[in-house]
Amino acid sequence: MIIIKNDREIELIARGGKILANILDELEKAIKPGTSTLYLENLAVRLIKEAGGRPSFLGYRSSVNERPFPTALCTSINDEVVHAPAIPPRILKEGDIIGIDIGMEYPLRQYKKPDWPLNPHSKEGGYFTDMARTVAVGKISNDLKKLIQVTKKSLDLAIKIIRPNISLREIGRVIQGYVEKNGFAVVRDLVGHGVGVKVHEDPQIPNYFIPDKSYDIKLKPGMVIAVEPMVNMGDWRVKFEADRFAIKTIDGKPSAHFEHTIAVTKDGCLVLTK
Numbered sequence: 001m002i003i004i005k006n007d008r009e010i011e012l013i014a015r016g017g018k019i020l021a022n023i024l025d026e027l028e029k030a031i032k033p034g035t036s037t038l039y040l041e042n043l044a045v046r047l048i049k050e051a052g053g054r055p056s057f058l059g060y061r062s063s064v065n066e067r068p069f070p071t072a073l074c075t076s077i078n079d080e081v082v083h084a085p086a087i088p089p090r091i092l093k094e095g096d097i098i099g100i101d102i103g104m105e106y107p108l109r110q111y112k113k114p115d116w117p118l119n120p121h122s123k124e125g126g127y128f129t130d131m132a133r134t135v136a137v138g139k140i141s142n143d144l145k146k147l148i149q150v151t152k153k154s155l156d157l158a159i160k161i162i163r164p165n166i167s168l169r170e171i172g173r174v175i176q177g178y179v180e181k182n183g184f185a186v187v188r189d190l191v192g193h194g195v196g197v198k199v200h201e202d203p204q205i206p207n208y209f210i211p212d213k214s215y216d217i218k219l220k221p222g223m224v225i226a227v228e229p230m231v232n233m234g235d236w237r238v239k240f241e242a243d244r245f246a247i248k249t250i251d252g253k254p255s256a257h258f259e260h261t262i263a264v265t266k267d268g269c270l271v272l273t274k
Contacts, residue, residue: 038089228259
């Protein structure tokens with residue numbers, strides 16, 4: 001079921017999104033050769049707590065049978081596409097790229113008197129935002145620079161077309177077309193999603209075009225979605241690591257990932273994690 005948010009809910013999600021974007025900016029500043037993923041994790045947890053939020057990935061499980069995710073950050077290095085935990089710690093090296101995926105619930109029930117009732121779907125009461133960015137560690141190769149630039153640009157192009165009555169299939173068409181035109185491949189086993197009331201909501205948002213018209217879901221005002229192209233330098237296929245969290249490219253080639261939380265408005269859209 002797709003959950004439509006009202007103006008007040010979108011305003012709360014936007015407050016959290018702005019805070020989350022500032023936190024990710026601080027994390028990016030800390031990324032350099034010799035930085036530990038554990039350092040980034042501890043920094044993220046501290047900044048989220050100081051802001052009056054809660055890391056939404058820490059302890060997250062999509063079903064009762066799954067192991068809870070062990071960290072606040074996904075720190076995916078080089079051929080890791082997504083979902084690599086920040087522990088056990090790893091040291092970043094010159095020439096690496098790292099995808100930082102971060103989510104937050106905000107504001108919590110105990111955080112200063114809210115202006116209106118908070119999210120009844122969460123025991124903490126807050127609303128969820130989600131974003132990701134791939135960052136160079138020191139100097140990187142021109143091929144890696146292009147991979148990062150193309151992945152970011154594919155998200156920017158998708159955002160430009162988001163408005164009421166646009167089909168999710170068109171978002172996938174724009175992303176896939178631009179990525180493949182530049183010689184890279186879009187991951188097809190992982191998708192974006194609705195967000196806001198819950199960490200993950202309907203609908204799923206593929207980053208590639210689905211010919212089947214039965215998936216012709218149209219955007220409506222009040223939808224809040226996380227669009228997140230994941231782009232590989234080689235084959236689009238992926239595999240799970242032994243820990244069942246990290247997902248890697250099947251051929252060991254690098255991958256990049258960018259994500260924003262976006263609200264659909266009657267006139268277009270708002271990027272809430274700007």
